Amino acid sequence: MAPEVRAAAMENREFLIRAVEYLAGDAGVRQFVDIGAGIPAERPVHEVAQLIDPDARVAYVDNDPIVLVHSRALLGGRRGTAVVQGDAREPEAILEAPELAGLIDPGRPVAVILIAILHFVPDSDDPAGLVRRLLDRLPSGSHVVITHLSDGGVPDDPRIAKTRALYGGGLHFRSREAVEALFEGLELVEPGLVGVGQWRGTAGEGTSWWLGGVARKP
Template identity: 45%
Template sequence: MSEPEEIDLNKPNAARVYDYYLGGDHNFAVDRAMGDDAIRMWPELPLIMQANRAFLRRAVHYCVDQGIRQFLDLGSGIPTVGNVHEVAQLAAPDSRVVYVDTDPVAVAYSRTLLEGNDQASIVRADVRDPEAVLNSPEVAEQLDLDEPVALMMVALLHFVDDEANPREVITRYRDALAPGSYLAISHATDEGRPDLADEHADLYRKRTSTPMTMRSRARINEFFEGFELVEPGLVYMPQWRPVSPSEIDDNPERFTALVGVGRKL
């Protein structure tokens, strides 16, 4: 397929760098250069990104087990193995998924990936504008907001700075969702490896158009206002309902992201 327009090949893109960490091929030389610089600084980054992807899979399975059949994945990024619709529809074929991203590469590849799947769609929109997302034709077609929805904010909110007021953004999504809906969050924190966090965040600030804001456990916990955290609460990635010994780690703090799933009251 041809590359979409509006791509700045002189600046790394966070979604494409993430794809590179995961071993994907939807990235460019500028993204790989930044990824290599970040890995030299922090060699465990690919492992951390894989753990984040594993959390997403476990969170989707959990929501399916609770009877959820609708998923709204914000900041979905570049398609790679283990997307929400693949996990959800394998477990429950009637699951419906809407992806949302603003990056033209992510949107273009997502549209190609979803061809022929009438139960999954992609919206190109800014997740910081909940009304634009929720009023999109794709959401209207795929999701019934009068029924519970799983709202996925995985590796997203640390790219929403305080000026954009992420807590208010979440509130606007929450208020549009039916009781019994779920919110899944993974968020980079500066508490696990404070010796590396500032330098890593500075790399994103200088090199990309999506600077990173790492937050404390207390700040991240505030994002679940109006939701009841399910066990085990807000924890490091390997600690959230691991399903195999390979997902358990004796030093979970090294994964430097806190994750949780909450149920709307």
């Protein structure tokens, strides 16, 4: 793994931990749906949230069969967790998944986590609309956590073209304005949409391509 890729992955993970600590602590959220979760890493969401409230509940969602097998083996029916097969482009199916019944109460606030996932969604699939469709089905006080690749105001940067080519063109760097649009109609939690290392952290700007934010449904 290239050093810059490793650094970006670490910044995203540390941002996620701080966001979950805020949500489970200050915001009082006890339910989390982590979409595109991958295999639970060191300090996974349920461990971070359950350190604050042992009754916190977490659903890990992914569409990769191999990830699902490994995640189920790792969690092993861990209390307050579930592993769900789902695709970020089908938000209604995720929220209606049978694994969520009895785990996630749709009448209470839920934090939806979308870490490093929406830049894989093309404009034709309307990523901002996917966020709205998720939050529309959840009550006031619910939150969304997003990190996204940004073009840093330099969309013609050759490094962006090189990185996109590695993914067969399936990686979508968006402008700051386009990333902000993902939070339309929601209340951004301070410090707003910033570099992931700056969000309630002690780091500087960090990896300039990565923006992150947490927002609340009013």
